[in-house]
Amino acid sequence: MKRFLVAxxxxxxxxxxxxxxxxxxxxxxxxxxxxxxxxxxxxxxxLTMKSSDGxxxxxxxxxxxxAQPTSKLxxxxxxxxxxxxxxxxxxxxxxxxxxxxxxxxxxxRFGKVKTxxxxxxETQDIDPSYMWSLLPQGVYPLMSRNSLLSHYGGxxxxxxxxxxxxxxxxxxxxxxxxxxxxxxxYFLNQSESGETLPNGISWVLTGEALHWKAPVSGLMIGxxxxxYRSASAPLLYGPYSGAENLSVFNSPSYFAKYEKNKVMxxxxxxxxxxxxxxxxxxxxxxxxxxxxxxxxxxxxYKVTDKLMIGLYDSQSVDHKASLGxxxxxMDWAIxxxxxxxxxxxxxxxxxxxxxxxxxxxxxLNPAGLQPNTDMTIFKVGVSF
Amino acid sequence: xxxxFGMLLFMALVAVFAPGAQGQVIVIANNSVKAADVSxxxxxxxxxxxxxxxxxxxxxxxxxxxxxxxxxEFLSAYVGKSDTAFKASWRxxxxxxQATMPKSFDSDAAVVEYVSHTAGAIGxxxxxxxxxxxxxxxxx
Numbered sequence: 001m002k003r004f005l006v007a008x009x010x011x012x013x014x015x016x017x018x019x020x021x022x023x024x025x026x027x028x029x030x031x032x033x034x035x036x037x038x039x040x041x042x043x044x045x046x047l048t049m050k051s052s053d054g055x056x057x058x059x060x061x062x063x064x065x066x067a068q069p070t071s072k073l074x075x076x077x078x079x080x081x082x083x084x085x086x087x088x089x090x091x092x093x094x095x096x097x098x099x100x101x102x103x104x105x106x107x108x109r110f111g112k113v114k115t116x117x118x119x120x121x122e123t124q125d126i127d128p129s130y131m132w133s134l135l136p137q138g139v140y141p142l143m144s145r146n147s148l149l150s151h152y153g154g155x156x157x158x159x160x161x162x163x164x165x166x167x168x169x170x171x172x173x174x175x176x177x178x179x180x181x182x183x184x185x186y187f188l189n190q191s192e193s194g195e196t197l198p199n200g201i202s203w204v205l206t207g208e209a210l211h212w213k214a215p216v217s218g219l220m221i222g223x224x225x226x227x228y229r230s231a232s233a234p235l236l237y238g239p240y241s242g243a244e245n246l247s248v249f250n251s252p253s254y255f256a257k258y259e260k261n262k263v264m265x266x267x268x269x270x271x272x273x274x275x276x277x278x279x280x281x282x283x284x285x286x287x288x289x290x291x292x293x294x295x296x297x298x299x300x301y302k303v304t305d306k307l308m309i310g311l312y313d314s315q316s317v318d319h320k321a322s323l324g325x326x327x328x329x330m331d332w333a334i335x336x337x338x339x340x341x342x343x344x345x346x347x348x349x350x351x352x353x354x355x356x357x358x359x360x361x362x363x364l365n366p367a368g369l370q371p372n373t374d375m376t377i378f379k380v381g382v383s384f
Numbered sequence: 385x386x387x388x389f390g391m392l393l394f395m396a397l398v399a400v401f402a403p404g405a406q407g408q409v410i411v412i413a414n415n416s417v418k419a420a421d422v423s424x425x426x427x428x429x430x431x432x433x434x435x436x437x438x439x440x441x442x443x444x445x446x447x448x449x450x451x452x453x454x455x456x457e458f459l460s461a462y463v464g465k466s467d468t469a470f471k472a473s474w475r476x477x478x479x480x481x482q483a484t485m486p487k488s489f490d491s492d493a494a495v496v497e498y499v500s501h502t503a504g505a506i507g508x509x510x511x512x513x514x515x516x517x518x519x520x521x522x523x524x
Contacts, residue, residue: 029485031478068484071436071445071504076481095481103443104435114480122480129476159435261464305466342471383475 027068033383034061035127043370046359047143048085059083060127074099084142087185095150110154116172116209117224119255119268121148131300131308131337133349133377137358138294138316138329139270143185151176151205170211178203192362196236204229218260225252235278242280249274262302269295291319309336316357325371329357344382351375409458410511412518416503417442421522427462430506432473433483447495447507448488454510
């Protein structure tokens with residue numbers, strides 16, 4: 001309901017601003033894209049797909065409507081229909097926002113907005129914008145991307161020129177709230193262990209990011225951090241009820257990218273340190289700490305105007321988990337993308353995976369998880 | 385051997401003295417834009433959505449050609465991207481809610497027409513296209 005109220009508010013503002021202006025003056029645009037993926041894995045099923053049989057249950061369709069009544073004011077809304085294995089199969093609101101850019105040094109965006117953390121967070125769900133079929137899962141987990149993607153609230157942004165010898169500094173600051181419903185992929189492993197969060201979890205969060213565009217052409221170095229306030233959510237576990245209490249935690253990220261001519265090289269490190277306590281009526285409080293540290297390094301090369309190839313190495317480790325394959329996740333990926341024209345593209349990607357920390361569920365792997373998996377992905381996409 | 389050497393020398397001279405791609409395209413702007421010239425770096429920022437003003441403070445809005453030789457030459461010379469990659473990068477901004485896709489036109493004449501009537505508009509056209517009613521920006 002909240003999301004539709006936000007969308008309604010944005011549309012109301014758009015209509016209000018539109019008074020006395022023709023449709024042409026409003027610069028109304030409609031864009032969209034759709035992708036269809038196919039995944040085949042050896043050993044384990046992954047991403048809630050029956051991928052060991054070969055699965056096409058990986059579809060995204062997005063429609064976006066924006067209006068720009070003045071050069072400084074934009075309003076827009078974007079909806080998505082997504083299926084990923086057993087997840088999704090619903091229309092959701094990606095974002096609905098009003099953006100007022102005073103000048104290059106200061107702008108503000110509010111509504112439901114993308115959270116501008118890390119190197120790819122704002123674009124991690126926009127398949128046409130990058131070469132990879134699957135971004136490094138330790139940092140941008142597809143099954144639980146809603147936990148990072150957006151928030152209700154605002155973002156301030158701008159660029160400060162530091163002079164020719166020092167480059168430019170882009171800043172972002174954000175604040176607001178985020179709710180993850182109980183059936184989100186983020187909680188899949190928890191619900192499989194018998195714990196359910198009927199209302200999901202809601203956080204109040206703030207964050208900031210700096211991107212230094214160095215005087216070396218094509219080089220960007222950045223850092224971001226999101227601070228989550230403490231949160232408490234009702235929890236059910238068999239006959240017991242209680243709460244899951246999360247303490248204040250941070251999610252810092254450090255990243256860099258060099259992109260020039262045909263070459264792109266990038267990398268990112270992120271840490272998620274979450275102290276929590278499970279308090280169930282009649283049982284002793286059970287405290288714990290999640291300490292996931294993930295990184296990736298990637299490189300791509302544009303072979304022709306239409307063909308791009310690349311590879312990445314991604315690793316993720318939960319330092320508080322017991323030793324074993326479920327403690328970490330390692331992924332070597334080799335990838336290619338071919339753009340038939342500006343609208344239609346195809347992708348192919350091969351992953352060599354070790355460890356089961358990210359992307360697996362028990363339901364689809366009833367015989368237990370194997371430590372190693374190879375995955376082949378094909379994708380086609382169209383955008384307009 | 386002499387013929388091969390001669391041919392290589394001829395090709396090298398052609399490569400050195402042939403007009404570059406940048407010479408085939410000119411950058412035009414609405415007369416409301418105060419600047420008389422623009423740096424390559426500012427031009428790239430404006431056409432990739434990274435900036436909406438020039439160094440002198442003039443607010444500008446980019447206007448694109450949909451396709452064609454002038455479009456390819458401009459993107460190659462000043463943006464450093466192919467048309468496909470350029471459009472993909474704009475879509476990335478559009479779908480993440482950070483920008484609106486610039487207006488694009490089928491012909492140079494249509495770009496001139498739009499730029500001449502739109503305050504702050506900045507575009508590019510083939511050098512030989514008549515462009516009365518707009519100003520030409522020198523690229524530094």
